[in-house]
Amino acid sequence: MPERHRKHGISHEHVEGGTICVEGLSYRYPDGTQALEDIHLHVMRGVTLAVIGPNGAGKTTLLKVLLGLLSGYTGTVKIEGLRPEQARHLGIVTWVPQHSHLNTSFPITVSQLARLGLVGKAGILRRLPREDLDYLGRVMDVLKLRQVADRPIGRISGGQMQRALIARALAPRPELVLLDEPMAGIDAVGQEDLRGFLELVKAEFGVTLVMVSHDIRAMLSRSQRIACLDRTLHFHDLPEKLTPEVLSEVFHVTPAEIPFVGGQNRGSEEPQ
Amino acid sequence: MSLVAASVWARFVDFPFYQNALIAGIPIAVGCAMLSVFVVYKRMAFIGQGISHSAFGAVGLAMLLQLYLPAMRSPLARDALIAVFCVGAAILVGRLTRGRRISEDVAIGLCLVATMALGVVLLDLRTALFRGMVSSGLIHQADLGYTPSFHDILFGSILSVSRADVWLAWGVSATVVMLVLAFFKELVFFASDEEAAEVFGVRTAQVYYGLLVCIGVTVVVAMRLVGVILCSALLILPGATASLWSDRIGRVTLIAVLFAACSVTAGLFLSIAFRVVSTGPLIVLVMSLAFGVSYMLKSKSKLRAP
Structure with a gap:
């Protein structure tokens, strides 16, 4: 990986904070709607993070901010120590x-x-x-x-x-690849294939992956970190620690409607 | 049959204006064909129509100004004014389609009818003023040199192009072809997936306006060949036909270029054979027929229309 840093001209002191470093990020649409509010997010290099949240939770807005496609947000956003649009022009952050x-x-x-x-x-x-x-x-x-x-x-x-x-x-x-709804429209077998390929890619090329989805079920297995987004971040930790209570709050449903999360019954999430 | 061919060829050789038509027509059609590939895949057909029709307003304005400004009487000055007008229309269409105030087709439709109406009114006004000026001895028909008729403006006058027109056609087309080749990767990315192109560092707004300006400048020479009404045929049919024959962008572009060059040649020789002076419309007819045949042959294959 040091070889790659030399390529992008990044010194090591800049990347101490990890690949993504977001502090107090808020964004308001031109019409005044609050899309993102006070988001703090640190992602270490080589981690696979799944950001889940219902439709309209600001997932796409967050992706656009990380890609440097939106300006006018408040707070600081750094990708490998650079401004997002800089990182995008250097090919350090890309998008699927x-x-x-x-x-x-x-x-x-x-x-x-x-x-x-x-x-x-x-x-x-x-x-x-x-x-x-x-x-x-x-x-x-x-x-x-x-x-x-x-x-x-x-x-x-x-x-x-x-x-x-x-x-x-x-x-x-790139150092960081953002994937927008990677599991949408794919059957269970295809999803498992895709997870396998993403792991191969990580092992081979050492990239950090951030996936964004509204599909909790598809995101849980093999993600190293889970973040729940609903305008603001409700949770950011290991998937095992995610409780139905957190999810019910984010997705506005009762805990009984999401029976497949939590460390104890994760094995049975995919009926096969 | 061979007798007919021989007599057509003899007339082509005898009359320099047929030869001029061919050596001006081919580069014009080739330039349009290069652009047409992206017009078709980016679904900009109506935009092309809007830009080319604005040339009519420009012609009306140029011909009115000719009466008062001697400087406007040279064909080059007239072409320059049309170019400015068309590029302006291209940028205006771009602004309207990128903004979200009104929908794209409404914006273009408005531009199209407004400039057409303006052209007709200005040309009528010019005719009235010209009669008055002639009867009071202020101006003579000879002062103005060649003035295109209504029919020429609307449907082209490739059989009356001058040497200067030939040079202009080659210059404009060579510039367009070189620009398209230089930015081919960017154009392909822009036309296939604009959102991703932006993310991967292509300056899509510049590519879009660049394409529109190229269309605007090409229209100036293309209206000589087929007139303002049929310009958009040259900006659609080569790309649309070629898209039926291949699913590789390089080959599609090559086929579009060959198709355009062959159609111009076929259209011109048909117009010699049948003694038809509307060469431009005949070329467009040849292209349309070739598209129809291609569609019937290829619509059942796996290739999908854009």
């Missing part, structure tokens, strides 16, 4: 969109799609550097995309499409 929202009729192949991740970094009129392409080749291997690399994106499965989007996000060699 909800794959079901994508227009798959555009005529590009899987490898072309993955290479688009390097466009902002390469600059105009430049060829993509050899080392970046070699790295992307390794990403494609780990994600098992080699055999579909030359296929148009309209002719691959949903799971392959999602892996192609993950490959695109990994192409600029």
Whole structure:
């Protein structure tokens, strides 16, 4: 990892606080609605964090702030010690969109799609550097995309499409990858596959993953940290410590309606 | 049959204006074809229509100003004014579509009809003023040189292009082709997934306005070929047809360019064969037929239309 820091020109004193360092973040939409309120969030390098919350809880807003796409928030937000938009322009933080929202009729192949991740970094009129392409080749291997690399994106499965989007996000060699509703529209088997691939990616490339979802069930297994967001952060800890009481408060339901959380019965969350 | 072909070829060789039409028409169509790929996939067809129709207002204004400003009487000055007008319309359309005050199609529809109406009113006004000035001896028809007719403005006049027009067509098209090739990666990212392009460091607003300005400038030369009404055909049909034949962006672009060049050639020779002077509309007809045939051949295949 030190090699990567030299690449981005980050000194070690900056990264002491971890990959994400958010202090007192609040954001109000132009219409005056409070979207995020006084959020404190520290994420250490290499951790997988799942942020869960109901629709309208500010999950997308939080992602946009972390990507440096929103200005006008209060509080401080640092990614690897940098301002988010700086981190985004350097390819230190990247993003995997909800794959079901994508227009798959555009005529590009899987490898072309993955290479688009390097466009902002390469600059105009430049060829993509050899080392970046070699790295992307390794990403494609780990994600098992080699055999579909030359296929148009309209002719691959949903799971392959999602892996192609993950490959695109990994192409600029980021420290942090944000995933928007990664489990949406995927069946239980597909979700388990995806978790396996994300673990492989982490082992191989040492990235920090932050997943955002409204689907508590899909997020619980194999996440190292869970945060519950409903305008403000209600909980941020190990998944085992998450109680039905916290969830009922965040999701506005009674504890009886969420019987699958808590350390003791996590094994039975997925009926198989 | 070969007799007909021989006589068509003989007339092409005998009349320089046919040759000029071909060497001006091909680069114009190729420039439009490069843009059309992104117009089609980014669903900007109506935007292209809005920008090209604004050229009509510009022509009306230029022809009115000609009466009073001798400087406006050269074709180059007229083209410059049309270019300014079209680029202005492109930027205005961009502002309207990016803002959320009114919906995109309403904004473009308004631009389109307003500039068309303006063009007609200005041209009528010009005709009335011109008659008055001629009868009082202030101006002579000869002072103004070639003035395009209503039909020329609306449907093009490729058979009467000058040497200067040929150079302008090549200059504009070469610039557009080079810009598209230079920013190809950015354009592909922008057209396939604008939101992600922004996240991955593409300056999408600049790409969008760049594309609109390219359309605006191309319209200035494209209206020579097919007129303001049919400009949008050149900005849609090559990309739309090519999208049926391949699902690789590089090949789609190449097919669009070849399709445009072949359609211009076919349209021109058909207009020589049938002694039709509406060459531009004939070219558009050839393109439309080719699209129809492609659609029938390819609609059952796995390729999906954008």
